[in-house]
Amino acid sequence: MPRVDTLTPEQAALIPVVRDDWLSYGLRCAPADREEALAGVAAAYREAKLDPPSIVVWLDSPYAGAIGSWMLTQLPQAQVGDQVWAQVGDQVRAQVWAQVGAQVGDQVGAQVGAQVRDQVRDQVGDQVRDQVRDQVWAQVWAQVGAQVRAQVGDQVGDQVRAQVRAQVGRAAWGQHDYWLSFYDYFRRATKLPACDRLDGLIRIAQTAGWWWPFRGAVVLTERPTQLHRDPQQRLHHETGPALQYPDGWGIWAWHGVRVPQALIEGAWSTQDILREPNAEVRRCAIEKFGWDRFVVDAGLGQVGDTVFDPGNPGHTLQLFDVPEQIYDEPVRVLLCDNATPERDGTRRRFGLTVPADMADPIAAAAWTFNLPADAYRQLIHAY
Amino acid sequence: MHRITDLIDRHGVDIDPHLDRQATVPVATGLQRQGDIIVIPAPVVEVGETASKPVPQCGVPVVRGEAGGNTHLLLADGDVRWDAAPADLTLGVLTVDEGATAYLAHPEHGYAGIGPGTYVIRRQREQADEIRMVQD
Numbered sequence: 001m002p003r004v005d006t007l008t009p010e011q012a013a014l015i016p017v018v019r020d021d022w023l024s025y026g027l028r029c030a031p032a033d034r035e036e037a038l039a040g041v042a043a044a045y046r047e048a049k050l051d052p053p054s055i056v057v058w059l060d061s062p063y064a065g066a067i068g069s070w071m072l073t074q075l076p077q078a079q080v081g082d083q084v085w086a087q088v089g090d091q092v093r094a095q096v097w098a099q100v101g102a103q104v105g106d107q108v109g110a111q112v113g114a115q116v117r118d119q120v121r122d123q124v125g126d127q128v129r130d131q132v133r134d135q136v137w138a139q140v141w142a143q144v145g146a147q148v149r150a151q152v153g154d155q156v157g158d159q160v161r162a163q164v165r166a167q168v169g170r171a172a173w174g175q176h177d178y179w180l181s182f183y184d185y186f187r188r189a190t191k192l193p194a195c196d197r198l199d200g201l202i203r204i205a206q207t208a209g210w211w212w213p214f215r216g217a218v219v220l221t222e223r224p225t226q227l228h229r230d231p232q233q234r235l236h237h238e239t240g241p242a243l244q245y246p247d248g249w250g251i252w253a254w255h256g257v258r259v260p261q262a263l264i265e266g267a268w269s270t271q272d273i274l275r276e277p278n279a280e281v282r283r284c285a286i287e288k289f290g291w292d293r294f295v296v297d298a299g300l301g302q303v304g305d306t307v308f309d310p311g312n313p314g315h316t317l318q319l320f321d322v323p324e325q326i327y328d329e330p331v332r333v334l335l336c337d338n339a340t341p342e343r344d345g346t347r348r349r350f351g352l353t354v355p356a357d358m359a360d361p362i363a364a365a366a367w368t369f370n371l372p373a374d375a376y377r378q379l380i381h382a383y
Numbered sequence: 384m385h386r387i388t389d390l391i392d393r394h395g396v397d398i399d400p401h402l403d404r405q406a407t408v409p410v411a412t413g414l415q416r417q418g419d420i421i422v423i424p425a426p427v428v429e430v431g432e433t434a435s436k437p438v439p440q441c442g443v444p445v446v447r448g449e450a451g452g453n454t455h456l457l458l459a460d461g462d463v464r465w466d467a468a469p470a471d472l473t474l475g476v477l478t479v480d481e482g483a484t485a486y487l488a489h490p491e492h493g494y495a496g497i498g499p500g501t502y503v504i505r506r507q508r509e510q511a512d513e514i515r516m517v518q519d
Contacts, residue, residue, distance in 0.1 A: 231448075283511075311416055331510050339416070340492050343401045353510045368507045369421045370472050371428075378427070381409060382416040383492040 004132045004190050007139070011189040018188060019144045022181035025206050026152030029224045031246075034058065037208035041218050043200030048116045055217035061245030062210040065221035066164045066171065069212035072219065113170030116213040120197055121179065127194035128186055145182035151233045153178035156243065159235055159251055159258060160210070174209045175223055177201065209245075222246050230255050238288065240265065254284035263288065270297035279328035286326075291333050291351020295320045303332060304360035311382035312339045315347065317361035322353075330356035334364040339382035384409060387494055394442065394458045396488035410484050410496035417487050417495045419507040420446060420455055420474065424500050433501045434464035434478040438485070443467075445474050445487065445504055458486040472505040 007015075042052040057072075059065045129137065157176030180202050187195035187202075204211060204220075212219040226244045230236035234256030235243055241261070244250035252264045259281050262268065273285040273294070286294050294300075295318075303319040315337040324330045332354050337347040358364040366376035388404040391397055398404070415422045438459035445465075448454040457465055461483025467475040478501045479485045485497040 311414075329510075339418075340402065343399070345401075352507075355510050368509065369416075369423075369505050370508070371421075371423065375414065375423075375427045378414050379416060379421075380411055380413040381495065383418070383489075383495050 004136050007136055014185065014189045015140065015143045018181060018185040019147050022148040022178065022184065023151055025175050026148060026156065026178060027227055028175060029227050032209065032222050033207035037204050037220055040200045040203030040207065043203065044116050047120055047197050047200055050115065050215065053214065053216055053218040057219045059219060059221045060247035061249040062160050062164050062221055063249040064247055065210050065212060065219050069219045072214060072217060113172060113213050117172045117201060124183055124194050124197050128183060128192055131192055132186065140185050141182055144185045145179060148178040148181040152176055155234055155256065159253065163251055163258065171210050171212055174211050175205050177205050180205050237264065254288060257281065257284050259284050270294060274298065282326065283328055292335055292349040295333065295335065298326065307361050309336055310377055311379035312337065317365055319358060319361040319364050332356055332358050332364065334361060336365065390486060390494050394486065394488060396456055398490050398493050402493050408494045408496045410498045412498040412500045415495050417455060417489055418492045421505050422497055423503045423505060425502065428503050430476055430501050430503055434466040434476045436464055436466055438463045438465050446506060453490045456488045458488055460484040460486065472508055474504045474506055477502045477504055
């Protein structure tokens with residue numbers, strides 16, 4: 001097998017194809033293809049020199065998977081620490097237990113995540129590294145691996161991990177295992193034989209959610225039922241969960257920031273917002289609440305006069321000071337009206353944050369376009 | 384000056400149904416704003432060279448709408464040139480020849496008419512956790 005020194009035009013053309021394939025696996029909302037995922041598990045175990053697991057547990061979310069896989073590790077003792085139970089709602093506990101307990105005997109061995117996933121990954125990584133020139137490695141990483149990581153690994157996988165926290169244990173991320181995209185590229189474009197060793201892991205990533213390998217047993221989980229993102233590909237949904245699984249577990253997020261379900265689905269008051277200890281969550285809550293209402297409710301001090309908005313006849317600009325303990329940095333907020341009407345004929349009033357040293361509303365509006373205030377005053381039309 | 388409805392017929396970019404289609408679109412050579420982008424004439428900001436790439440019949444997206452966002456599409460009536468030069472807030476340089484008109488079309492904001500001259504088009508920013516671009 002000759003070393004890969006450069007990519008041919010045909011190989012280069014595969015870059016966006018492989019990237020898009022992995023974005024679609026990572027973001028897919030559909031029931032797992034259980035048969036195909038299990039074939040992948042068998043192949044992955046074989047690659048790790050392990051017998052395929054005889055016990056297969058399917059659960060409905062990474063959360064259930066984390067709890068279920070932890071239960072498996074406790075089965076030999078059949079004792080469960082109160083501390084962990086306390087963190088898990090009764091309903092979830094009963095539900096997961098019913099599924100785990102019903103499917104599992106007491107012969108579950110140790111977790112073999114490292115052996116099945118990390119060890120194979122490291123070995124394949126070393127071999128691909130030896131056979132691919134640095135430049136090609138860097139190019140494929142930048143254009144395939146890094147991009148899938150940004151959208152799938154960072155924006156979805158990390159959020160799931162953060163929410164499930166300590167219970168994750170030695171999970172494999174399944175559809176969110178963005179790093180596989182990198183090796184899948186070499187597998188498809190250059191036929192590097194080392195990459196075939198990842199066949200099992202790739203098949204699981206294409207067909208299932210997070211999974212936990214044990215000696216003799218495997219916990220697999222479903223993919224989400226819904227996933228919503230903002231234009232910058234961050235998890236975001238204004239009225240419901242941004243990510244949700246078949247058992248209802250999910251993540252509520254505002255432009256990539258995980259927030260309490262009540263912030264999205266309930267009606268947080270200004271008092272709720274001011275009581276929220278996390279500055280980032282507070283900022284999201286204010287944006288959702290609307291700056292125009294918030295400045296009044298929270299009694300923020302106005303800076304300068306209310307002035308007419310250049311180019312937007314009959315509408316005004318107002319600047320308010322936002323104390324640092326409310327926002328996560330010192331800012332002022334500029335209130336302005338949209339220059340075009342909404343469906344009901346009203347104009348939406350919205351807030352834009354500006355640096356705290358802005359002295360008047362025109363200077364603040366001008367700053368948003370990096371213009372001097374005098375230039376902004378000459379604005380003739382706004383749409 | 385054209386009515387919005389004529390521009391829709393000619394350029395094919397429709398606008399939200401609640402906006403007034405019979406309104407005429409003024410053609411201006413001064414500072415104009417369309418949602419989160421602004422058209423700045425050359426005397427107001429320094430412009431190195433006039434733009435060189437002709438705007439095709441189908442227009443050029445100045446800001447491309449991603450999921451949920453709408454595109455600000457630059458359209459040409461006559462000799463209109465656009466050089467995309469993204470840097471900080473700047474999106475590019477627009478040159479509208481004598482006798483020509485450029486239009487910015489956006490489904491939520493309608494049409495803005497731009498007369499002869501050279502302009503810089505910028506987008507809007509906010510002082511958020513880090514300075515971020517405004518999306519409309």
